[in-house]
Every structure is written in C-alpha cells, then in structure tokens.
Amino acid sequence: MRDGGSHGDQEGGSGSFHQRKRRRVGRGGDGVLSNALAGYLSWQQTAEERFLALEEDRMRQEARAEERREQQEERRAKQEREHEFRLMSMLTKVLSSSRGTEEQSASTSRETLGVPSTSQTLFPYMLSSSAKAVPSMPLGDQMAQYSPYLSRRGNSMRLHQGILQEGFNQYHANKHDENSNPHGIINLGTSENKLCFDLLQKRVRCDLLVYLREEVAKFLSHYCRSPKPLKPKNVVVMNGCGSLFSALAATLCDPEDAILIPSPFYGVITEDVGLYSSVKLHHVPLYSQVPTGSDVRPFQLTVEKLENSLKEAKKEGLNIKALILLNPHNPLGEVYSSEEMISFLEFAKMHKLHVIVDEIYMLSVFNETDTFHSVLSLDGLPDPQRTHIMWGVSKDFAMAGMRVGMVYSENRDLVQALDQLGCFHGVPGPTQYQMAQLLRDRDWLNSEFLPENRRRLREAHSFMTEELKKQDIPFLHRSAGFFIWADLSKYLREKTFAEELSLWRCFLKHKVLLSCGQAFSCVSPGWFRIIFTDQLHKLKLGLSIAHFHFNKTLKTSSVQTKLDTVHIKTEPVSLSLDSLIGTLRQQIHTSDWLEKYKPELAAGQDPTQLDVFTDLLDKARK
Structure with a gap:
C-alpha cells in the first residue's frame, strides 16, 4: 500500500509540477503581451497629449496674430492723425510766409526813392505775384489734403514736390504769352530747344499731334460701351500692365499689406506687386470639383469664397487693401457676367477695398453667344472712387512686346500719385504716336481686324479642343483668351505638385513648353494652360510630341504609395x-x-x- 501510495504521490506530484510549469509559462506570455499593450497605450496617450499641446500653441499664435493686427491698426490710425497735423502745420506756415512776403515787397516799393530801375520795379512784382500764386494753386490745395483712398506711401508720392517740380507746376498753370497772358511766367529753367520749332513744324502735320490720353478715353468709351464719355484726365498710360500693377500696389498699399486675388491667376502678378512694392497676395482658392451649394461650374468665384478668404487673412494678421479681378480670366478663360461683377464690387465696397479689374482680353472673346460686360459699361459703380480698370494693347491687338498699358480711375488722388511715377514707367513718344493712330482707326478695327481676329481665334480653339477630346483630356470649354485650361492629372503617377512639375519638365525636355498649374497658384495638381494661338503646323507638331509622351507616361496600373504616417483612431480602453x-x-x-x-x-x-x-x-x- 505504501508503494502504491508512493507511486500515486509521485504521479500526483509530477502532474502538479507540469501544471505549475504551464501556469508559469502562461503567466510569462501574458506578461509580455501586457507589457506590449501598456507600451502601446502609453505611446497613444503621449501622441494625444502632444496633439493637444500643438493645438494650444496654434490657438496662442492666432491670438498673438490678432493682437498684432489690432496694434498695427492702432499705429496706423495714430500715424494718420499725426500726418494730418503735420500737413495742417505746413499749410499754416505757407500762408503766413506768403502774407509776410507780400507785405515786405509792398513796403519796399513804397519806400523806394527817385526813379526806379528795371530790377527795382520787376522783382517786387515777381515776388508779389508768386506769393499770391502759391495758396491759389489747385495742386497746393490738393497737397494740403491727406487722401483716405491712398496708403501712406501713396500719399507721400502724391504730395511730393521738389523745387523743380514746384516751379514747373506754377509755370504750367501760368504760361507767358505775348498776347493772351503777357504777365505770365517766362520759362528760363527747363532745358528745351525751341530755336528750330519753325523748321520742324513744316515736317509735322498738325493732325498728327494727337493726345494719347484723349484717344484712350474715346477708345474705351466706345468698346467698353460706357454710358457716358470717359474723361481723358482720368486715364493713366504706362509701359505695360505689369508696370501698372506695380504702381497701383505701391500707391494703394504700404509694405507688407496684402491684396486678395482668386487662384488660379496669371502668375506674374505675384512679382508685379511684390518685387519693389513689397505687397503680398492672399489667395482665394477656387477648386476644380463642383461642391454642393451655390457653385454650378468648376473654379467658380463667389462672394462667399471672398468673404471666407478675407476672414482668414484677418486671422493671420494681414491688412487687406484691395481685390484683383481678371475678366476675361487668365488662365481659366472665364467671362464674368455683369451680375457677378456687381456682386464682387458690392463685396469690396462693404469692406472698403479697392478693386483692380484687369480687362486686357476684353476684345478677345470669340464666341458670339458669350457677351463681355466691362465694368465701365455699368451704369453707376458701387464705389467708383475705389474701382480701377486696366487694359493694354499687347493681347487684343496681337502685339506682344508692345508695352502700353492704361488704367481708368475716377479717383483724382490716385491719378496724381500714379502720374508721379510716370517718369519711371513712361511710354516713348514714337510709341505713343503709333498707339494713338491705331486707337483712333475704328473703321479698320471694326470692319477688318476685330472680326477676322475673332474668326481665327474660333478656328484655332476648335482645332485644339478636338485634339484634346481625341485624347480624352478634360478641359474648361471657355470662349475668351488665347488658352485652354486642361486637366492632365491622369498622366501623373500620383496627384502631387512634384509629379506635375516632373511632367512639365518632361515636356520641356522634349521641346514642348506648357504652363503648369502651380505657376498660376492652382490648388489642384495636374492642370495645365495650353496656348492655341499659333500657326497650325506648330500646333500639330507640338501636339504630336505631347501625345506621344502622354501615351508613354500613362499609368498602366494603379500605384499604391506608402503612407508616411499612421492614423490611429482612438478606441475605448475597454476593448478586448x-x-x-x-x-x-x-x-x-x-x-x-x-x-x-x-x-x-x-x-x-x-x-x-x-x-x-x-x-x-x-x-x-x-
């Protein structure tokens, strides 16, 4: 019995030993998994805490930006008040000095004894006349006023007057003439040769002495269908619309101010307003997809989008001073209706923003069913003092390289400030003559050039769109400008701007130049601007090369890109x-x-x- 019991005890002891061993092994495995799970949850908690810390930091930055914006506005208001006070002080000194000079010259005349010499009679008269002229000059009255429409920099430009400018302005307002104004100012200060004017007059016919501003005003009145004749004094002409953008940015904005602009847009505008004016652009993103809501077409601009972008800019601490609109649009080819333009102008008026409307393609609308409505055709602008319309000859007259641009504005303060910059952006005399002759030849423009230009634009556009349809390439079907906005995203390995740039360089490497969307600040990768206004054989050759590489780079299978980060959803801790x-x-x-x-x-x-x-x-x- 003892042997049997001993044997049973041994078996029982051996079984319990194996059971304990299995339990220890189980506990060891559970411990490893528990440690792994604990580490996983600890990492998750750390990630969440860091995310919250980043959110708090972002909110603090936004609060600081809002505080900086308020401080900037306070400083701006204070500086404007100080500037107005200084101007009033200057005006008071000028008036006091004028009265003192007049009294002194009169006293000197009364006290002179004997027969007066020529100098004794002439110079007191000149001093008295000039003293009277200073406060009565229109420019002097304008210089004593600080324009609320211009930036501090713009006011400084408008109010600047050197000694030579002061003398010439008074001479220009009071020129000497033997018959009509014998007591006017005789100009012996301007370096100008008038000895041979009689010889040149024989070679230059009087009908050629046209004024470019007058011809521009007549031209825009006719082709923009203005309800009333436009005034030449409201026209500023410079050497191209790029110069106008730069000058407008400099006069309407101070350094680091910003301008709203819907994107995509003609990319060079970024440099036009930023290089020497130091003005930023704040984009209003337009998307290719048509979301639910008020949008009915791709890349549609709405007042709601303008409002949202303006709010974002203010949160970032930007001081928005103006809005740029392109109509017809480059690169979209969009032609905005008069109702849309009025709504955009009403938005700008509500927020006291200047509106710069670029209408450089206004005569290049080639579909008869689409009608272009210039802002100048509107009977009553919402805010005429803050609405400025640009146009140039290079596009509509097929004269690339002919740098002549013009802006029409009823804001006299702005026109005066732009005139101050005219010496840096002037148009040469021969070019002014050519442009004046061209603009006044409306019979030829209406009967020959413009109809034929529209016909050729239609044919070239039709050819290009048919080729794109053959390749099943989506595009915006618009009827203005020289370009088509096409979606080449299906040729990208992945929809990124890096791939878009790679495709653009591939075309360039094989001698075909297109314009990629990121050059126009497009928010959707894969869009390209394709020009169709060239000779047919060049279009065919360029398209044949492009088609070959389209087919070569077309994706044959979907490419899965590796994720850079893991997005782990937060789950309840009670999960198994x-x-x-x-x-x-x-x-x-x-x-x-x-x-x-x-x-x-x-x-x-x-x-x-x-x-x-x-x-x-x-x-x-x-």
Whole structure:
C-alpha cells in the first residue's frame, strides 16, 4: 500500500509540477503581451497629449496674430492723425510766409526813392505775384489734403514736390504769352530747344499731334460701351500692365499689406506687386470639383469664397487693401457676367477695398453667344472712387512686346500719385504716336481686324479642343483668351505638385513648353494652360510630341504609395486584448511606421519595449 501510495504521490506530484510549469509559462506570455499593450497605450496617450499641446500653441499664435493686427491698426490710425497735423502745420506756415512776403515787397516799393530801375520795379512784382500764386494753386490745395483712398506711401508720392517740380507746376498753370497772358511766367529753367520749332513744324502735320490720353478715353468709351464719355484726365498710360500693377500696389498699399486675388491667376502678378512694392497676395482658392451649394461650374468665384478668404487673412494678421479681378480670366478663360461683377464690387465696397479689374482680353472673346460686360459699361459703380480698370494693347491687338498699358480711375488722388511715377514707367513718344493712330482707326478695327481676329481665334480653339477630346483630356470649354485650361492629372503617377512639375519638365525636355498649374497658384495638381494661338503646323507638331509622351507616361496600373504616417483612431480602453492586438497587427502589416520611427518610440522610455514591439513585428509578418 505504501508503494502504491508512493507511486500515486509521485504521479500526483509530477502532474502538479507540469501544471505549475504551464501556469508559469502562461503567466510569462501574458506578461509580455501586457507589457506590449501598456507600451502601446502609453505611446497613444503621449501622441494625444502632444496633439493637444500643438493645438494650444496654434490657438496662442492666432491670438498673438490678432493682437498684432489690432496694434498695427492702432499705429496706423495714430500715424494718420499725426500726418494730418503735420500737413495742417505746413499749410499754416505757407500762408503766413506768403502774407509776410507780400507785405515786405509792398513796403519796399513804397519806400523806394527817385526813379526806379528795371530790377527795382520787376522783382517786387515777381515776388508779389508768386506769393499770391502759391495758396491759389489747385495742386497746393490738393497737397494740403491727406487722401483716405491712398496708403501712406501713396500719399507721400502724391504730395511730393521738389523745387523743380514746384516751379514747373506754377509755370504750367501760368504760361507767358505775348498776347493772351503777357504777365505770365517766362520759362528760363527747363532745358528745351525751341530755336528750330519753325523748321520742324513744316515736317509735322498738325493732325498728327494727337493726345494719347484723349484717344484712350474715346477708345474705351466706345468698346467698353460706357454710358457716358470717359474723361481723358482720368486715364493713366504706362509701359505695360505689369508696370501698372506695380504702381497701383505701391500707391494703394504700404509694405507688407496684402491684396486678395482668386487662384488660379496669371502668375506674374505675384512679382508685379511684390518685387519693389513689397505687397503680398492672399489667395482665394477656387477648386476644380463642383461642391454642393451655390457653385454650378468648376473654379467658380463667389462672394462667399471672398468673404471666407478675407476672414482668414484677418486671422493671420494681414491688412487687406484691395481685390484683383481678371475678366476675361487668365488662365481659366472665364467671362464674368455683369451680375457677378456687381456682386464682387458690392463685396469690396462693404469692406472698403479697392478693386483692380484687369480687362486686357476684353476684345478677345470669340464666341458670339458669350457677351463681355466691362465694368465701365455699368451704369453707376458701387464705389467708383475705389474701382480701377486696366487694359493694354499687347493681347487684343496681337502685339506682344508692345508695352502700353492704361488704367481708368475716377479717383483724382490716385491719378496724381500714379502720374508721379510716370517718369519711371513712361511710354516713348514714337510709341505713343503709333498707339494713338491705331486707337483712333475704328473703321479698320471694326470692319477688318476685330472680326477676322475673332474668326481665327474660333478656328484655332476648335482645332485644339478636338485634339484634346481625341485624347480624352478634360478641359474648361471657355470662349475668351488665347488658352485652354486642361486637366492632365491622369498622366501623373500620383496627384502631387512634384509629379506635375516632373511632367512639365518632361515636356520641356522634349521641346514642348506648357504652363503648369502651380505657376498660376492652382490648388489642384495636374492642370495645365495650353496656348492655341499659333500657326497650325506648330500646333500639330507640338501636339504630336505631347501625345506621344502622354501615351508613354500613362499609368498602366494603379500605384499604391506608402503612407508616411499612421492614423490611429482612438478606441475605448475597454476593448478586448484580442481586438487591440488585431489593430496593432493590421497597422504593422500596412505600414513601415514602426521601423521608421524606432528612435522616436524608444526615446525617454524603457528600451525593452522596443524589443517587444520588434518581436511582435517579426511574428506578425511571418
């Protein structure tokens, strides 16, 4: 019995030993998984805490930006008040000096004894006349006023007057003439040869002495269908619309101010307003997809989008001074209706923004069903003092390189400020003569050039759109300008701007130049501007090269890109261990995140956790 009992005890002891061993092994496995789970949850908590910290930091930055914006506005108001006070002080001194000079000259005349000499009679008269002329000059009255429409820089430009300018302005207002104005100013200060004017007069016919501003005013009145004749004094002519953009930015904005502009837009405008005017552009993004809501077409501009972008700009601490509108649009080819333009102008009036309307393609609308409505055709602008219309000859007259641009504005302060910059952006005399002759030849323009130009634009546009349809390339079907806005995103390996730039360089490498969307600040990668206004044989050759590389680079299979980060959804802690391990296993299978961020995971924690995760990674991938 003892032997049997002993044997049973041995068997029982052996069984309990194996059971204890299995329990120890089980507890050891559970411990590894528990440690892994604890590390995983600890990492998740750390990530959430960091995200909250970043959010708090972002909110603090926004609050600081808003505070800076308010401080800037306070400083601006204070500086404007100080400037007005200085101007009033200057005006008071000028008036006091004028009265003192007049009294002194009169006293000198009365006290002179004997027969007066020529100098004794002439110079007191000149001093008295000039003293009387200073306060009565229109420019002097304008210089004593600080324009609320211009920036501080613009007011400084408008009010600037050197000694030579002061003398010439008075001479220009009071020229000497033997018959009509014998007591006027005799100009012996301007370096100008008038000795041979009689000889030149024989060679220059009087009908050629036209004034470019007058011809521009007549031209715009006719082709913009203005309800009343436009005034030549409101016209400013410079050497191209790029110069006008720069000058307008300089006079309407101070350095670091900003201008709203819908994107995509003609990319050179960024340099036009930024290079020497130091003015920023704040984009109003327009999207290719038509969302639900008020949008009915791709890349549609609405007042709601303008409002949202203006709010974002203010949150960033930007001081928005103006809005730029392109109509017809470059690169979209969009032609805005008069109702749309009025709504945009009403928005600008509400926020006291200047509106710069670029209408350089106004005569290049080639579809008879689409009618272009110039802002100048509107009977009553919402805010005429802040509305400025630009046009140039290079596009509508097919004269690329002929740098002649013009702006029409009823704001006299702005016109005066722009005139101050005219010496830097002037148009040469021969060019002015050519342009005046061209603008006044409306019979030829209406009967021959413009109809034929529109016909050729229609034919070239039709050819290009048919070729794009053959390649199944989406595009905006618009009827203005020299270009088509086409979607080449299907030829990108992935929809990124880096791939767009790579495709653009591929075309350029094979001797075909297009314009990629990011050059126009488009928010959707893959859009290109394609010009169709060239000789037919060049269009065919360029398209044949492009088609070859389109087909060569077309994706044959979908390419899956690796994720740079893992987006882990926050789950309740009460989930089972199996579900958490399954989630972790899925993340490991679909991402190289763990291997990529090993140092960050182990930093500041128990190094053994990294070994546990590495073991789990190896097991999960077997």
